[in-house]
Amino acid sequence: MARRSLKLAGREIEEPEDGDAAAVELISLSDIVGYALRRAQMAVFEDFGRRFAALNLSPAQYSTLATIGDNPGRKQSEISAALGIQRPNFVVLMDELERRGLAERTRSGDDRRSNALALTASGVELLKRARALQGEQEAAVEAILGGEERKTLVAALRKLAREI
Amino acid sequence: MARRSLKLAGREIEEPEDGDAAAVELISLSDIVGYALRRAQMAVFEDFGRRFAALNLSPAQYSTLATIGDNPGRKQSEISAALGIQRPNFVVLMDELERRGLAERTRSGDDRRSNALALTASGVELLKRARALQGEQEAAVEAILGGEERKTLVAALRKLAREI
DNA sequence: TATTGTTATACTCTATAACTATA
DNA sequence: TATAGTTATAGAGTATAACAATA
Numbered sequence: 001m002a003r004r005s006l007k008l009a010g011r012e013i014e015e016p017e018d019g020d021a022a023a024v025e026l027i028s029l030s031d032i033v034g035y036a037l038r039r040a041q042m043a044v045f046e047d048f049g050r051r052f053a054a055l056n057l058s059p060a061q062y063s064t065l066a067t068i069g070d071n072p073g074r075k076q077s078e079i080s081a082a083l084g085i086q087r088p089n090f091v092v093l094m095d096e097l098e099r100r101g102l103a104e105r106t107r108s109g110d111d112r113r114s115n116a117l118a119l120t121a122s123g124v125e126l127l128k129r130a131r132a133l134q135g136e137q138e139a140a141v142e143a144i145l146g147g148e149e150r151k152t153l154v155a156a157l158r159k160l161a162r163e164i
Numbered sequence: 165m166a167r168r169s170l171k172l173a174g175r176e177i178e179e180p181e182d183g184d185a186a187a188v189e190l191i192s193l194s195d196i197v198g199y200a201l202r203r204a205q206m207a208v209f210e211d212f213g214r215r216f217a218a219l220n221l222s223p224a225q226y227s228t229l230a231t232i233g234d235n236p237g238r239k240q241s242e243i244s245a246a247l248g249i250q251r252p253n254f255v256v257l258m259d260e261l262e263r264r265g266l267a268e269r270t271r272s273g274d275d276r277r278s279n280a281l282a283l284t285a286s287g288v289e290l291l292k293r294a295r296a297l298q299g300e301q302e303a304a305v306e307a308i309l310g311g312e313e314r315k316t317l318v319a320a321l322r323k324l325a326r327e328i
Numbered sequence: 329t330a331t332t333g334t335t336a337t338a339c340t341c342t343a344t345a346a347c348t349a350t351a
Numbered sequence: 352t353a354t355a356g357t358t359a360t361a362g363a364g365t366a367t368a369a370c371a372a373t374a
Contacts (some may be wrong), residue, residue, distance in 0.1 A: 024231070024235050024238055024242050024243060024245070024246035025234050025235055026231060026234070026246060026247075027234050028230035028231065028233065028234050028295070029227055029230055029231065030322075031302075031318060032298065032302060032318075033208060033301075033302065033305050033314065033317060033318055033321075034205075034208045034209065034212055034223065034301065035223075035227060036317075036318045036321035036322055036325070037201065037204055037205040037208055037321060038205060038209075038223065039248065039321070039322070039325040040201055040321040040322070040324045040325040041198075041201040041202060041205045042248065042325070043324065043325040043326075043328050044197060044198045044201055044324065044325075044328060045198065045202075047328050048198055058363090059198065059199075059202070060364085063193055063199060066192035066193060067188070067190060067192065067193065069192065070189050070190070070191050070192050071188050071189055074188055075332080076332075076333070077331085077332060077333080078188050079188060081188070082188035082190060083190075084203065084206065085365090086365065086366065086367090087332080087333070087334085088333090088334070088335080088336090088365095088366080088367085089364075089365065089366085090333095091333065091334060091335085105333095111331090111332085111373080111374070112332095112372080112373060112374085113331065113332040113333070113372065113373045113374065114331090114332055114333080114373095115332080115333070131192070134196065137197075137198065138195075138196065138197065140328060141197045141324065141328065144323060144324060144327045144328060145320055145323065145324065149316075149320055150197065152313075152316065152320075153197060153200075153317065153320045153321075153324075154195060154196075154197055154200045156309055156313055156316075156317045157197075157200035157201060157203070157204040157317075158194075158200055158203070158204070159308060159309065160204045160207065160208065160305065160308060160309065160317075161200070161203040161204040161206070161207040161208075162207075163308045164207050164208060164211050164304060164305065164308060222340090224341085239355075240355075240356070241354085241355055241356080249342090250342070250343065250344090251355080251356070251357085252342095252343080252344080252345095252356090252357070252358075252359090253341075253342065253343080254356095255356065255357055255358085256357095269356095275350080275351070275354090275355085276349080276350060276351085276355095277349065277350045277351065277354065277355045277356070278350095278354090278355055278356080279355080279356070329374100330373100330374080331372100331373080331374075332371100332372085332373080332374095333370105333371090333372085333373105334369100334370080334371080334372100335368105335369085335370080335371105336367105336368090336369090336370100337366100337367085337368090338365100338366080338367085339364100339365080339366075339367105340363100340364080340365075340366095341362100341363080341364075341365095342361100342362080342363075342364095343360100343361080343362075343363095344359105344360085344361085344362100345358100345359090345360090345361105346357100346358085346359090347356105347357080347358075347359100348355100348356085348357080348358100349354100349355085349356085349357105350353100350354080350355080350356100351352100351353080351354075351355100
């Protein structure tokens with residue numbers, strides 16, 4: 001089939017042939033860090049969702065459990081700030097972790113405005129299983145990129161987040 | 165000030181000292197690709213928002229204009245699929261670009277179910293300015309990472325998005 | 329006055345079901 | 352019967368203002 005001329009928005013262009021359906025070119029976007037970041041993050045988070053479906057943990061919930069585990073007794077506002085989560089949003093996140101018996105808030109004796117956070121025994125146990133799943137994802141990434149480039153990637157991403 | 169012991173969730177832990185506020189450790193997350201991706205994407209998109217505030221373009225709007233510009237006359241569903249945007253969401257995105265006179269939908273003569281997309285003259289002009297701004301962001305990234313590592317980063321991200 | 333946690337709310341992104349017109 | 356575009360809607364994720372308790 002011959003290409004047909006088509007007038008769009010006042011300019012003549014070539015109408016793509018039938019069967020070109022899969023060939024839309026992202027040439028302007030293919031070398032842009034921001035766009036590559038978005039697509040990679042979508043893909044990795046979808047993979048995370050599949051792996052963590054059985055534990056019913058979102059990325060935000062997992063990173064919260066892990067950070068409380070690493071820093072027990074810290075104030076709620078310190079944990080949320082370290083994770084870059086707004087305080088009001090972190091409240092509902094903690095509500096859910098507490099409702100599920102994975103983490104606890106304790107009114108601090110030091111400063112009775114603040115909550116000290118900690119994992120419950122059940123939270124510690126779930127976190128252990130979650131870390132194993134996370135390790136599997138990291139291994140999958142390493143199988144794709146290789147160990148050296150995985151390290152380089154993480155370092156570049158951290159530097160970018162810090163300095164841009 | 166001496167550390168005080170504190171009982172949380174049934175376990176004795178050391179209460180962090182005053183002044184440790186900035187020292188919450190993300191040790192469990194610091195080597196995880198998914199977490200590094202999220203933080204980097206947030207930072208890069210915030211930077212994008214500042215740079216593109218004057219043009220009033222979101223990342224999705226910019227990538228749509230650029231892709232239509234690269235592939236004029238393509239079907240709406242082909243463009244949305246290439247960008248990984250759901251068709252229903254792409255409809256409202258196009259509604260807005262059309263309302264602002266940047267892009268146009270034309271009922272295809274070939275298959276009257278489909279819309280052929282194209283930029284307007286105004287859209288071409290805005291895209292040119294947007295590409296310049298995008299180039300500035302890419303230069304900023306390159307200033308942080310270096311040209312070689314920027315290339316490596318994009319390649320790794322694309323490979324990850326494709327293969328995970 | 330300032331800070332911690334909270335509530336309420338809104339706005340953006342993303343996802344799904346169902347309709348219409350065309351094929 | 353299937354596809355392209357559309358509508359409506361629901362669910363995350365994220366952001367801001369304002370309040371109560373405490374410092």
